[in-house]
Amino acid sequence: xxxxxxxxxxxxxxxxxxxxxxxxxxAIIAIHDTTLGPALGGVRMWPYKDEAEAFKDAxxxxxxxxxxxxxxxxxxxxGKAVIIGDPKRDKSEALFRAFGRFVESLGGRYITAEDxxxxxxxxxxxxxxxxxxxxxxxxxxxSGDPSPVTAYGIIQxxxxxxxxxxxxxxxxxxxxxxQGLGNVGFxxxxxxKDEGARIVAxxxxxxxxxxxEEELGVQIxxxxxxxDAVCDVFSPCALGAVLNxxxxxxxxxxxxxxxxxxxxxxxRHGDELQKRGILYAPDYVINAGGLTNVYCELEGYNRERAxxxxxxxxxxxxxxxxxxxxxxxxxxxxxxxxxxxxxxLLQKIKRTFVxxxxxxxxxxxxx
Numbered sequence: 340x341x342x343x344x345x346x347x348x349x350x351x352x353x354x355x356x357x358x359x360x361x362x363x364x365x366a367i368i369a370i371h372d373t374t375l376g377p378a379l380g381g382v383r384m385w386p387y388k389d390e391a392e393a394f395k396d397a398x399x400x401x402x403x404x405x406x407x408x409x410x411x412x413x414x415x416x417x418g419k420a421v422i423i424g425d426p427k428r429d430k431s432e433a434l435f436r437a438f439g440r441f442v443e444s445l446g447g448r449y450i451t452a453e454d455x456x457x458x459x460x461x462x463x464x465x466x467x468x469x470x471x472x473x474x475x476x477x478x479x480x481x482s483g484d485p486s487p488v489t490a491y492g493i494i495q496x497x498x499x500x501x502x503x504x505x506x507x508x509x510x511x512x513x514x515x516x517x518q519g520l521g522n523v524g525f526x527x528x529x530x531x532k533d534e535g536a537r538i539v540a541x542x543x544x545x546x547x548x549x550x551x552e553e554e555l556g557v558q559i560x561x562x563x564x565x566x567d568a569v570c571d572v573f574s575p576c577a578l579g580a581v582l583n584x585x586x587x588x589x590x591x592x593x594x595x596x597x598x599x600x601x602x603x604x605x606x607r608h609g610d611e612l613q614k615r616g617i618l619y620a621p622d623y624v625i626n627a628g629g630l631t632n633v634y635c636e637l638e639g640y641n642r643e644r645a646x647x648x649x650x651x652x653x654x655x656x657x658x659x660x661x662x663x664x665x666x667x668x669x670x671x672x673x674x675x676x677x678x679x680x681x682x683x684l685l686q687k688i689k690r691t692f693v694x695x696x697x698x699x700x701x702x703x704x705x706x
Contacts, residue, residue, distance in 0.1 A: 349402050357441040362433040369401035370449055371417040374682050378418025380404040381454025384426040397421045407623035409678035413634050418449045426456035432464050439468030447471050452633045459484050473633035482640045485629035490526035492628020492649045493598050496620050499656035500594045504618045510534035516568040519577030520547040523598040528555050541565040580604040587611050596620035609671035621674035624655055
């Protein structure tokens with residue numbers, strides 16, 4: 340199959356390949372669906388082994404953003420960008436400004452933000468070249484690092500899981516195994532500590548692991564040992580595809596709920612979790628706090644509003660669990676149904692013509 344075949348299979352509208360040899364930029368912007376609004380999704384910087392791997396990741400991540408925005412009730416479509424490179428070695432002002440010019444050329448169809456391998460400082464460089472970027476520093480009216488709000492949303496979702504599985508939304512004495520102590524994972528651990536939960540965690544970076552151990556009293560285990568941890572909740576907060584044929588049989592938990600994207604290596608692994616009696620919180624529902632946070636920038640950022648909207652993740656997951664039980668399907672399919680029904684409804688509404696001068700602008704470009 341070729342690139343166009345891959346796009347057609349997943350339903351993407353547009354893919355843009357970006358190259359600037361002078362600054363070492365090789366990037367891909369994938370726009371999946373703009374039914375609900377402009378495609379918003381972060382730019383990930385990662386040392387992909389080749390262009391094909393980067394392309395596949397961009398498509399998968401962009402599609403996930405469509406479903407995330409729809410399930411969260413946001414007026415956004417789904418998109419994602421990837422930059423091929425090592426974030427510890429290849430970053431530069433010129434590289435991100437060059438990427439920003441490609442974003443600007445799309446005229447607002449795609450709005451970027453930070454993701455794995457990028458941060459608020461990188462968004463500052465992109466902001467120099469385009470209006471269509473979120474997650475910029477608060478000095479520019481932005482929201483800054485979205486990680487704390489993402490972690491706050493995971494806490495809300497975990498309470499919904501606890502209510503469903505254990506009959507209470509209290510996290511007191513709940514044992515949670517966190518895979519990954521990056522920005523989201525560390526903030527999540529902080530929230531868990533405040534809630535009185537017990538925490539075991541791992542990270543491939545020993546410095547991150549040491550910080551969590553020293554500052555939060557987290558029990559640290561090796562990256563591979565985390566799958567064997569006896570716990571109530573297994574929480575993937577690193578990269579995706581960690582729930583697969585090799586890892587699922589090792590899990591000793593009753594709930595899987597975490598911040599990583601694309602946690603299931605394949606849909607059938609969601610079926611396998613259900614067969615084993617493990618409640619799965621679909622990743623794009625529970626980790627929507629970061630997206631909600633940057634969405635709030637589009638009409639003027641207010642932290643309290645962002646947190647209030649993020650608390651809705653609790654109720655979104657309750658709806659997913661209710662659909663799953665009513666229809667008799669795994670939770671990941673229930674989440675897809677929730678998102679697809681909202682997209683379908685809005686498609687019908689948009690068939691009614693509204694003159695441009697009466698349309699409410701969700702994102703007002705800066706002159």
